[in-house]
Amino acid sequence: MEIYRIIDVNLNRAREGIRVLEEVARFSLANRKLFEEFKRLRHFIKEIEKSLAGNPLWYRDAQNDPGQELSSEEMARNNLREVVLANAKRAQESMRVLEEFGKLLDAAIVPNAKKARFLLYDLEREVLALIKSAVDLTLYLLTDDAYLNEEKFWRVIEDCLKNGVTAFQYRAKGKKGAEMYREGMRLKELCEKHGVSYFVNDRLDLGMALNADGVHVGQEDLPLEVVKKHFPGKIIGLSATNYEEGITGIKAGADYLGLGPIFPTSTKEDAAPPCGVEVIRKLKEEFPNTPVIAIGGIDKEKVSEVIRAGADGIAVISAVFGAESPAKAVYELRETIIKAKE
Numbered sequence: 304m305e306i307y308r309i310i311d312v313n314l315n316r317a318r319e320g321i322r323v324l325e326e327v328a329r330f331s332l333a334n335r336k337l338f339e340e341f342k343r344l345r346h347f348i349k350e351i352e353k354s355l356a357g358n359p360l361w362y363r364d365a366q367n368d369p370g371q372e373l374s375s376e377e378m379a380r381n382n383l384r385e386v387v388l389a390n391a392k393r394a395q396e397s398m399r400v401l402e403e404f405g406k407l408l409d410a411a412i413v414p415n416a417k418k419a420r421f422l423l424y425d426l427e428r429e430v431l432a433l434i435k436s437a438v439d440l441t442l443y444l445l446t447d448d449a450y451l452n453e454e455k456f457w458r459v460i461e462d463c464l465k466n467g468v469t470a471f472q473y474r475a476k477g478k479k480g481a482e483m484y485r486e487g488m489r490l491k492e493l494c495e496k497h498g499v500s501y502f503v504n505d506r507l508d509l510g511m512a513l514n515a516d517g518v519h520v521g522q523e524d525l526p527l528e529v530v531k532k533h534f535p536g537k538i539i540g541l542s543a544t545n546y547e548e549g550i551t552g553i554k555a556g557a558d559y560l561g562l563g564p565i566f567p568t569s570t571k572e573d574a575a576p577p578c579g580v581e582v583i584r585k586l587k588e589e590f591p592n593t594p595v596i597a598i599g600g601i602d603k604e605k606v607s608e609v610i611r612a613g614a615d616g617i618a619v620i621s622a623v624f625g626a627e628s629p630a631k632a633v634y635e636l637r638e639t640i641i642k643a644k645e
């Protein structure tokens with residue numbers, strides 16, 4: 304009897320998890336193919352239930368189930384990706400339980416539960432890829448220690464987030480872990496408040512501790528594949544200073560490239576020689592699906608040139624933080640990008 308209750312609870316959890324994913328595909332992604340595949344999968348779970356010799360419903364006893372209350376982990380969801388990850392995990396775990404207890408009750412359901420679990424892994428990957436590609440990297444603002452050193456810059460940053468920044472990177476070089484955690488958390492909260500994607504530079508550990516949307520690594524930071532392995536489902540960006548590094552990075556699975564410096568920059572002392580805009584054109588011709596974000600020496604005058612060469616977005620520091628009015632600079636850069644993309 305308790306096995307029927309376990310089967311009942313897990314059939315429900317699997318269906319509920321898949322139902323949430325179905326709604327994400329339908330309403331958030333407006334993707335008919337994925338929506339229908341989730342629906343088919345949900346019906347397939349129903350068929351597993353019907354194929355059982357007994358009816359798990361006969362043994363349902365929700366009143367006396369000690370696992371009824373929501374854990375705080377179940378209540379915390381910051382964005383669509385977290386909703387997908389949590390519900391896919393929930394459904395996959397339930398199917399695994401069905402496989403194990405099915406062996407005791409009705410071995411016939413085992414291969415079907417396993418099939419459903421593997422189908423769900425594939426669908427989850429597809430949904431996460433679509434969510435990742437929906438992240439807007441058009442105007443990507445990075446911090447630099449030279450600017451983030453006075454209290455007044457917190458106000459400046461918030462103004463920028465309100466005025467058109469679409470992605471933000473916490474980039475600190477000379478600070479200790481405790482300070483980075485404090486600043487990083489404060490910045491993350493600001494980004495969340497304004498619906499801006501939040502990245503951490505260089506440090507996988509900090510990105511994980513802050514539950515950032517992603518981490519950006521350079522050629523001399525932790526290897527891309529290591530960061531991808533330890534931060535699954537997150538957006539992992541890679542710096543490339545030339546065409547060859549760009550190709551290698553795309554083939555290794557970078558979610559986007561930070562390509563540069565495109566022009567001379569005085570912000571980064573150890574920057575490579577400028578690579579110019581033609582590299583953007585070549586990379587985008589060969590790999591149109593990987594976002595290329597141009598960085599290094601980009602300002603109001605140069606932004607149109609990089610966007611017309613095919614860059615999906617720009618990453619900037621001094622063009623914003625060095626401006627008399629950073630919020631106005633953000634607004635103007637955004638307007639110029641939109642015009643150049645038309």
Ligand SMILES: Cc1ncc(COP(=O)(O)OP(=O)(O)O)c(N)n1
Nearest residue numbers: 504519520521522542561562598618
């Ligand atoms: C979006 C973006 N592109 C490039 C970089 C540069 O990364 P890296 O080469 O590792 O240099 P540092 O920023 O760590 O000095 C970036 N941070 N972001």
Ligand SMILES: Cc1nc(C(=O)O)sc1CCOP(=O)(O)O
Nearest residue numbers: 563564568570599600619620621
């Ligand atoms: C952080 C950084 N990375 C670069 C690279 O080429 O990888 S250039 C750079 C500095 C960008 O600052 P600014 O917009 O002031 O030129």
Ligand SMILES: [Mg+2]
Nearest residue numbers: 505520521524
């Ligand atoms: Mg780096």
